[in-house]
Amino acid sequence: MRKGEQTKNLILNEALALAAQVGLEGLSIGTLAQRLRLSKSGLFAHFGSKEDLQLQVLKQAERLFLEQVVSPALKEPSGLARLEALVSNWIASVEGNNRLSGSCLLLAASIEYDDRRGAVRDALVAGQRELRGAIAKAIHLAIDEGNLKPDTDPWQLTFDLFGIVLAAHHDSRLLGDSRAPDRARTAFRRLTAAQRTTAEPG
Numbered sequence: 001m002r003k004g005e006q007t008k009n010l011i012l013n014e015a016l017a018l019a020a021q022v023g024l025e026g027l028s029i030g031t032l033a034q035r036l037r038l039s040k041s042g043l044f045a046h047f048g049s050k051e052d053l054q055l056q057v058l059k060q061a062e063r064l065f066l067e068q069v070v071s072p073a074l075k076e077p078s079g080l081a082r083l084e085a086l087v088s089n090w091i092a093s094v095e096g097n098n099r100l101s102g103s104c105l106l107l108a109a110s111i112e113y114d115d116r117r118g119a120v121r122d123a124l125v126a127g128q129r130e131l132r133g134a135i136a137k138a139i140h141l142a143i144d145e146g147n148l149k150p151d152t153d154p155w156q157l158t159f160d161l162f163g164i165v166l167a168a169h170h171d172s173r174l175l176g177d178s179r180a181p182d183r184a185r186t187a188f189r190r191l192t193a194a195q196r197t198t199a200e201p202g
Contacts, residue, residue: 008046011036012060015053020105023112024054024120054120058109062127064102068093070134079145080192083138087161087188094169095181107169132158148195160191 011032018035019027028050033040047053073086093103110128113121132155139154168184171177 009060011043011046012057015057016060016064016102016105019054019057020101020108024057024105024109025112025116027054027057029053051119055123057105058120058123058127061102061105061109065093065106065131066102068102073138078138078141080142080147080196083135083142084188084192086135086138087165088185090165091168091181091184091188094165094172103165104169104173107166132162135161146197148192149197152195157191157195161188164188164191 014036015027015032018032022031029040029043029047032053033043036043043053047056069086069089072089073082076082076085090103093101094107106124106127109120109124113124135158136154139148139152139157142148143150143152143154164184164187167187168180171180171183
């Protein structure tokens with residue numbers, strides 16, 4: 001990575017950490033410049049507007065999500081093992097206080113922008129639809145491998161999985177419930193046990 005790219009990556013990570021506190025809408029070049037002790041004109045060289053900054057931070061969160069959650073899961077054999085790794089990584093990413101958790105910003109932004117209109121919401125929607133497609137594909141592969149019942153509905157199971165992760169994020173982040181990640185893992189095991197070709201007790 002070239003020096004300019006390294007600098008921009010560091011700035012984006014700091015912006016991501018700030019957005020986790022104030023939300024994407026609360027993020028601005030001015031507040032980021034104060035946090036980094038840089039001039040606004042210096043940041044304008046990287047981001048032409050507040051919206052450009054928000055979009056690039058969103059892309060950074062998606063890159064981190066891929067790095068933290070998706071890519072490690074792809075190393076597992078296709079089928080239920082890969083799906084289990086994906087969900088396990090996802091739950092782990094909302095656990096604790098990782099200031100650079102891509103998944104936490106994406107989940108928070110989904111709530112922040114659900115009623116808004118504009119380029120940031122459009123980018124967020126596109127990313128979330130792509131993620132749902134990737135999860136449904138992993139479920140399809142688990143069905144093809146014979147790990148899950150042939151009549152399993154991939155999109156319903158994807159919906160259910162999102163519900164588990166959203167509940168874990170809500171209870172862990174808002175309520176401070178340290179049991180939330182383990183409850184989410186238990187819910188996932190029960191959900192997949194009901195769809196296994198040979199059902200196992202939850």
